Amino acid sequence: MKVPINWLKQYVEIAQPASQIASILTSIGHMQDGPIQKVKGGLVIDIEIRQNRPDCLSIVGVARELAAATNVKIQYPQIENTATFSPKGNWKIVVEDASLCFRFNTIKIDNIKVGKSPEWLKALLEFCGMESINNVVDITNYVMIEFGQPLHAFDANLITGDIVIRQARQNEKFTALGEKKLILTTDDLVIADAEKILALSGVIGSSTAGVNSETKSIILEGATYNQASIRRTSLRHAIRTEASTRLGKFLHPQLTSVALCRSAYLLKETCGAKVVASVDYYPKIFEIASLELSTDRILKLGGVKIDNIKISQILQALGFEVRGRSANKLTVLIPYFRTDVLCEEDLVEEVLRMYGYDKIPSVLPNSAPSQDIQSRYFELEEKIRDIMTSLGFDEHITEPLTTETVSNKIPIILQNSLTSEKSMLRTTLQHSLEKVLVNYQKHRRLITKIFEIGKIFFDIGGFKEQRTLGVIFSSSSAQYKEIKGIITTLISQLGKEIHQSDYFIVPIDRHVWYAEVNIDSVFGRGNIDTFSVFTSPPLVVFQDLSLVAPVEARVGEVLDTIRKVDKRIFEVELGEEPKIIDNQNKTLFIKFSLRNQNDSNVSKKDIDDLRQQILNKLKKNFLISLSSKA
Amino acid sequence: MQHVILLSLQRLWKLRKNDVRVMDQQINKVRNTFSELFDKSSSIVSLETIQIEYLGRKGQINHLASQLVKLSLSEKKIFGKLVNSLKQEISSLIDQKKLALSKKKHQTLLSEIDTTSPGTKYLIGQLHPTTLVIRQINSFFRYLGYGVYDGPEIETDEYNFQKLNVPADHPARELQDTLYIVEPEYLLRTHTSSVETRAMTKEQLPLQIVVPGKVYRNETANATNNSMFYQYEGLRIDKNISMAHLRGTLDRFVRFLYGENTKTRFRCKYYPQVEPGAGMDIQCNFCNGNGCQVCKYRGWIEVLGAGMVHPNVLTSCKIDPEIWSGFAFGMGLDRLVMLKYGIDDVRKLYSGQLIVKQNT
Numbered sequence: 001m002k003v004p005i006n007w008l009k010q011y012v013e014i015a016q017p018a019s020q021i022a023s024i025l026t027s028i029g030h031m032q033d034g035p036i037q038k039v040k041g042g043l044v045i046d047i048e049i050r051q052n053r054p055d056c057l058s059i060v061g062v063a064r065e066l067a068a069a070t071n072v073k074i075q076y077p078q079i080e081n082t083a084t085f086s087p088k089g090n091w092k093i094v095v096e097d098a099s100l101c102f103r104f105n106t107i108k109i110d111n112i113k114v115g116k117s118p119e120w121l122k123a124l125l126e127f128c129g130m131e132s133i134n135n136v137v138d139i140t141n142y143v144m145i146e147f148g149q150p151l152h153a154f155d156a157n158l159i160t161g162d163i164v165i166r167q168a169r170q171n172e173k174f175t176a177l178g179e180k181k182l183i184l185t186t187d188d189l190v191i192a193d194a195e196k197i198l199a200l201s202g203v204i205g206s207s208t209a210g211v212n213s214e215t216k217s218i219i220l221e222g223a224t225y226n227q228a229s230i231r232r233t234s235l236r237h238a239i240r241t242e243a244s245t246r247l248g249k250f251l252h253p254q255l256t257s258v259a260l261c262r263s264a265y266l267l268k269e270t271c272g273a274k275v276v277a278s279v280d281y282y283p284k285i286f287e288i289a290s291l292e293l294s295t296d297r298i299l300k301l302g303g304v305k306i307d308n309i310k311i312s313q314i315l316q317a318l319g320f321e322v323r324g325r326s327a328n329k330l331t332v333l334i335p336y337f338r339t340d341v342l343c344e345e346d347l348v349e350e351v352l353r354m355y356g357y358d359k360i361p362s363v364l365p366n367s368a369p370s371q372d373i374q375s376r377y378f379e380l381e382e383k384i385r386d387i388m389t390s391l392g393f394d395e396h397i398t399e400p401l402t403t404e405t406v407s408n409k410i411p412i413i414l415q416n417s418l419t420s421e422k423s424m425l426r427t428t429l430q431h432s433l434e435k436v437l438v439n440y441q442k443h444r445r446l447i448t449k450i451f452e453i454g455k456i457f458f459d460i461g462g463f464k465e466q467r468t469l470g471v472i473f474s475s476s477s478a479q480y481k482e483i484k485g486i487i488t489t490l491i492s493q494l495g496k497e498i499h500q501s502d503y504f505i506v507p508i509d510r511h512v513w514y515a516e517v518n519i520d521s522v523f524g525r526g527n528i529d530t531f532s533v534f535t536s537p538p539l540v541v542f543q544d545l546s547l548v549a550p551v552e553a554r555v556g557e558v559l560d561t562i563r564k565v566d567k568r569i570f571e572v573e574l575g576e577e578p579k580i581i582d583n584q585n586k587t588l589f590i591k592f593s594l595r596n597q598n599d600s601n602v603s604k605k606d607i608d609d610l611r612q613q614i615l616n617k618l619k620k621n622f623l624i625s626l627s628s629k630a
Numbered sequence: 631m632q633h634v635i636l637l638s639l640q641r642l643w644k645l646r647k648n649d650v651r652v653m654d655q656q657i658n659k660v661r662n663t664f665s666e667l668f669d670k671s672s673s674i675v676s677l678e679t680i681q682i683e684y685l686g687r688k689g690q691i692n693h694l695a696s697q698l699v700k701l702s703l704s705e706k707k708i709f710g711k712l713v714n715s716l717k718q719e720i721s722s723l724i725d726q727k728k729l730a731l732s733k734k735k736h737q738t739l740l741s742e743i744d745t746t747s748p749g750t751k752y753l754i755g756q757l758h759p760t761t762l763v764i765r766q767i768n769s770f771f772r773y774l775g776y777g778v779y780d781g782p783e784i785e786t787d788e789y790n791f792q793k794l795n796v797p798a799d800h801p802a803r804e805l806q807d808t809l810y811i812v813e814p815e816y817l818l819r820t821h822t823s824s825v826e827t828r829a830m831t832k833e834q835l836p837l838q839i840v841v842p843g844k845v846y847r848n849e850t851a852n853a854t855n856n857s858m859f860y861q862y863e864g865l866r867i868d869k870n871i872s873m874a875h876l877r878g879t880l881d882r883f884v885r886f887l888y889g890e891n892t893k894t895r896f897r898c899k900y901y902p903q904v905e906p907g908a909g910m911d912i913q914c915n916f917c918n919g920n921g922c923q924v925c926k927y928r929g930w931i932e933v934l935g936a937g938m939v940h941p942n943v944l945t946s947c948k949i950d951p952e953i954w955s956g957f958a959f960g961m962g963l964d965r966l967v968m969l970k971y972g973i974d975d976v977r978k979l980y981s982g983q984l985i986v987k988q989n990t
Contacts, residue, residue: 019921026928029898031909035927050900051801228799249801301906301938301955303874345941349906352873353898357908360896363878367868369775370836373829378778382765389755397758399858399980400783400844401809412784414818415810418850422857425784425818436982443985449755454844455783463784463816 001030001049003062004127006042007146011063013072018043024069028353030056039127052340054249058148061337068317068354077146079261080268080275089277091219092162100189101165101201103224103253104281107260108156110217112136113271121270130242136211136218139266141242149222149251149259150243152191152199156217158209161194163219165201172197176204176239188233189225202230202247204239220263222256223247250339253286288333293347295328301345302352304360314354315347377467380494380523381453384469387493391486393449393471398432400425400454409458425457429470430506430514437472437512447475453519467519474512480505483513491517496525540570540595541602543611546627547588551580553622555588561621562592565614568602570595588624649700653709656697657716660690664720674731681724691717759971760860760979763963764842767862770886771840774879776864779839781825783846787814793827793946794903802902807848809857818846822861823903826958829865830939830947835954836868842963853975860963867939867949867956873906876936876957880910884933887966888912893919895930904937904958934961 005018014021022032022045030053034046047062055061060076067074089108095101117125117138125132128145132138140151168174168184174197175181182200184190189201199205202225211218224247231248234240260278267273299305312322312330321333334341341347352360385395401414401422409427417423426432429452440448450472455465473483483505491498502525503517549558555574562572575589594602594610618624664684671677684690694713698706757765768778787798796802798814809818819825825841841863849855866879877896884894892912899909911932914925921927936959941951964976973979 022928026930027895027897029900029907031897031899031932032928033926035921052900052902227801231799231801299872300870301872303872303877343905343941345905345938349898352906357873357877357896357898360877361874362881362896363874364774364882365866365868365871365875365879367836367870370838370868371834372777373779373833373837373839374777375780378780385757385761389757391755392753393755395755395758395761396982396984397760397980398982399856401846401857412811415813416848417809418848418857432982439982439985445985447753449753451755457784463811465782465784 001047001057002044002128003047004042004044007059007124008063011060011075012067018045028065028069042127044127051249054246054251055148055337057246059146061148078265080264082261085275085278087277089279091279093279093281094162094164095281096166098283100226100229103256104165105256105260106219106221107278108219108276109267109273110276111273112216112218114213114215118270135270139263143259143263144242147259148246149255150246151220151222151259151263152205153211153218153220154198154209155211155215156219159193164192176206182237189229201225203234203244204241222259224251224253252336252339253282254336290331290333291344291347293330293332293344297344298348298351301348302360306355311351314351318350377523383494384453387490388451393451396436396450396452398452402426404431412457412459412463427456427458429468433470433472449473469517469519471515476511478511478513483515487515491522493530495527495530496522497528538595539599539601540593541607542593545590547624548585548627549588549622549624550584551586553624558622561617562614565617566610568594568596650705653697656694657712660694661716668723674728677724677728684720759967763967776838776840779825779829779841781828783819783844785817785819785824789827790817790819790824794823795940795942796902809846809848820847821845822863826865827947830949838866840864851977856976861960862963863960865958867954871955871957873938880934880959884912901935901937903940903943905940907937910934934959
């Protein structure tokens, strides 16, 4: 919102420099949004008006805030007295759906002389970046900026029959100002007469019944619509106007009267025009609301004690009426323009922001910390990060929005993505990590070790998200067993049992491997000790088994079988890579260690017995026998 | 009678004289045997053996010292000094020789090596800059007793909007271009506040959490905006929590992030999920508050949005606003990460274009 200082000065006394005005407005909730600009010798400040304060999308609204903050009185501009608006006009206003239009307030003004605007008017509009069109249109624009109520002037002689506020017909055509051709839907609200659409309600007008050089009499309207409907229309047709910005928010219907009275006054002053009649559609009056404010609430929420007199002064300066000033309860009447004040806490904010947030003390809470509900999943992920980096892997974060197509999972598709490259959620981390790999290769990295921790998503009847680790390991000689070793080392270092179903490994290329670990699944696994503490060195006996196995025997299964033979078997490892002996057999060299549970010596007999048990089992399960060379 | 006494004194004197002579001989003997052994030994091990033999608890020197009791007070003084200086002499000879030997050993071992040649590289992986910043902030809030909480990225309209005092048709929805999976029910969370409503609904009070995480908006990517980015939010609900506590917490946090001397500004700002709402700015350190391009000529840079949790939000999460109150705060993380690591485009953060510099 552009606020010319010269314009503000019409309503409020200003002694401070513009930069200080901007800083005062910022501190009370209207943040300075850009540099202070010099337009035609005058200073213009730019402030951000949040969506709860449409009343401040007006110079009068900003003046009201500034006056309250600087403790001066606001001078409201001169307006015509509503008494002059009788008699009732002979045109009819038909609102087809009362839930879409709350008020449609019109006056007829005769004796219009369309011409150039006076210089002061042109200058003020120019400050706000608005072009001067003619005196009538300029005045409606001026009043909109001044009071925040959009207005529309129609040439009274170009309207045929009743003024109808109705939903557009499906595919109804409308040419908006600026020759913009629109195709409307039944969700769009229009102002029409018996023959044509006059305007897209609250958004943009047309030239069909517009004010032109021949215009002698106008119908001026100020309306209040269903804000959501206006916003949707504005969004649907991608038309954002000063009117739609304001009418898309909650403006009080009472504001239409004020704005019409102000326009009538200005038209009278500038071209001697005269209000001759009025018609007001306003079936359900919006009552003035009141709220109870407990002064304890200010202390409790604000952490600062403000005395009752000060509280009342602040609220009155903002236009609130304070009644029933009992010990600690105030009854506060909400001014019509403050449509944002709906509960006691809103009043607390009003008092605090004017009192000054900078006067709120800065202290740490002194209550004891609450119970610790830190996510254990998050902690597991942090451990994974530490282990992966210690294994030499760099962490990356890539975007979960993607277009990947090859997947064995059903992807979740977005309904309204702006680009086709980001039309669905990833079902694996592989594709985005492969793109990172390409970047590494561009940088001539001979070895690429990268990982990502993030969620993957898929449709299993419901929407499923799964915490996932993706790993790429690439080098001139990267082997399957290396990537497998990385994943199994990781899981055991996490203190979790290794289950093959928790991860998978796929080759991307001959020496490029991708592994994906289901973190959610690993999280649920049983805990194992990552290390043991011995007070004295354990009494361990190391044993070798030199075996001959059929080629199809799987090493992992053989090792598992040996592990399960006896609790005293401590570690079982493959001594060296198996070598093929002939078409049917391969060598299998296995090392294992034995340890008694109570750390006593393992006897020669124990060893012999165990070896025999292992050999029997291997013979039975795999047709494995001792090597004859051994 | 007198004669008898004299005789016995003379005898005693002779005896004493004998003790003195023996002592003298013993000291000399120890010195000589030590010298012989010391000259012969040429290793640290043999020197340590000698050290124990002479200076140990049951060593030669302590043996000599035990002999001193037989002597008179004045003799004790003289011989005590002699034994002590012998001890010192032996100790220092051994130490010097040990040092010389170990130096010689080091020289021999290093002589075959070019020590100016670079060391072997051990590559440790690097964490993503965003992770590093999240960790830094987590550690601050962990210290204050907060726990990191997480929640789903696919959210429902209820947790992402309705429970946050943003009903259907609220103007705030326009600001957040939502990515929908099934409109209007299922969407990608537009802020991490959805995790806060989940925590408030599910967990017991009081409550202290922080939420770092990915959020999504339907935006065309450019250097400063991306359809996926990171937010960091915090929430504290307890009895008697006020804006003073919010300000205290944020002041401390901002100084932790930007330095002890950072100037802060606490001001009013509207967000639908809080009332009263607040914003915290830091004074722009590029222009010292005078206004420049970086701070959009405000002199201040907005770093945090915050406020007291709106009673409608508390109520929708089944919390009684008459008993409990709380504050919430939030910020975007990416700008902070980019500033800290000199990255000029947010897209580079999340597209694998950050190639980690290999340590040398």
